[in-house]
Amino acid sequence: MTIEDIMRTSPVIPVLVIEDAATARPLAEALVRGGLKVLEVTLRTPAALDAIAEMKKVEGAIVGAGTVVSTQQFEQAIAAGSEFIVSPGLTEQLAEPIVNSQVPYLPGVATAGDIMRGYALGLRHFKFFPAETSGGLKALKALAAPFYEAKFCPTGGISEVTAPDWLAFDPVLCVGGSWVTGGAVADVEARAGAAARLGR
Numbered sequence: 001m002t003i004e005d006i007m008r009t010s011p012v013i014p015v016l017v018i019e020d021a022a023t024a025r026p027l028a029e030a031l032v033r034g035g036l037k038v039l040e041v042t043l044r045t046p047a048a049l050d051a052i053a054e055m056k057k058v059e060g061a062i063v064g065a066g067t068v069v070s071t072q073q074f075e076q077a078i079a080a081g082s083e084f085i086v087s088p089g090l091t092e093q094l095a096e097p098i099v100n101s102q103v104p105y106l107p108g109v110a111t112a113g114d115i116m117r118g119y120a121l122g123l124r125h126f127k128f129f130p131a132e133t134s135g136g137l138k139a140l141k142a143l144a145a146p147f148y149e150a151k152f153c154p155t156g157g158i159s160e161v162t163a164p165d166w167l168a169f170d171p172v173l174c175v176g177g178s179w180v181t182g183g184a185v186a187d188v189e190a191r192a193g194a195a196a197r198l199g200r
């Protein structure tokens with residue numbers, strides 16, 4: 001799968017912070033049942049790598065690592081079975097080995113300079129982060145005009161209320177957010193279902 005295939009799989013990528021790896025598999029099952037197959041597990045907790053390995057056991061799940069900020073984390077994420085890599089920003093130091101590995105990669109950008117550094121590495125798919133505080137949809141529209149080949153997954157401050165506006169902008173293939181798993185665990189499948197229908 002390419003990063004574009006992954007971004008086109010569902011309109012919302014749930015951004016997950018897993019404190020206990022034992023909760024990972026049932027959570028992934030609920031998200032996939034609801035219709036969200038692409039799952040981003042942030043490497044912000046000690047349980048994250050084990051959570052990725054657990055979620056990979058769920059049929060249909062496409063599991064990636066988020067908050068990857070070092071080559072060491074990239075290597076650990078791949079060893080745990082990550083199928084794609086997301087980072088909050090873009091540096092040559094981290095992006096080069098990931099691009100060379102051909103693992104689907106979604107680096108964060110917030111400025112024209114960020115996107116230009118990504119272009120120089122052959123990248124055309126970016127996370128727009130942090131989306132709302134970087135100027136929101138208005139800022140992304142202005143940025144996307146010169147970079148007409150670029151595709152985006154805005155993340156940061158997006159909710160089920162604002163997601164449809166982002167998804168209506170053509171270069172936006174999907175959005176990321178933590179709202180799907182923000183409430184009660186029992187509600188995750190229904191929230192995922194509602195998220196999966198956004199932009200359709």
Ligand SMILES: O=C(O)C(=O)C[C@H](O)[C@H](O)COP(=O)(O)O
Pocket residue numbers: 015042066067068086087088130155156157158176177178179
């Ligand atoms: O760690 C990363 O690399 C991130 O993706 C940052 C945050 O997890 C997202 O910004 C989620 O943002 P909210 O939906 O606003 O909670």
